[in-house]
Amino acid sequence: MKENVSAVLRELTARYPSLRECEKSVADAFALLAHSFRQGGKLLLCGNGGSAADCEHIVGELMKSFKFRRPL
Numbered sequence: 336m337k338e339n340v341s342a343v344l345r346e347l348t349a350r351y352p353s354l355r356e357c358e359k360s361v362a363d364a365f366a367l368l369a370h371s372f373r374q375g376g377k378l379l380l381c382g383n384g385g386s387a388a389d390c391e392h393i394v395g396e397l398m399k400s401f402k403f404r405r406p407l
Contacts, residue, residue: 344358
């Protein structure tokens with residue numbers, strides 16, 4: 336799985352080079368979320384106004400591949 340995560344992160348930073356400076360932070364965030372999910376935890380997102388719309392959008396992005404396998 337670690338190889339898959341590294342490959343996805345490389346593809347992401349190749350597509351969006353500006354993310355290279357926060358690559359470690361993205362990898363660390365993924366590790367924290369993965370650990371939480373393995374322990375039965377969950378990710379809660381919330382917002383007010385435009386932030387709520389942003390949260391709804393990211394939830395849709397995160398959930399889409401659970402229903403149907405989709406390429407990144």
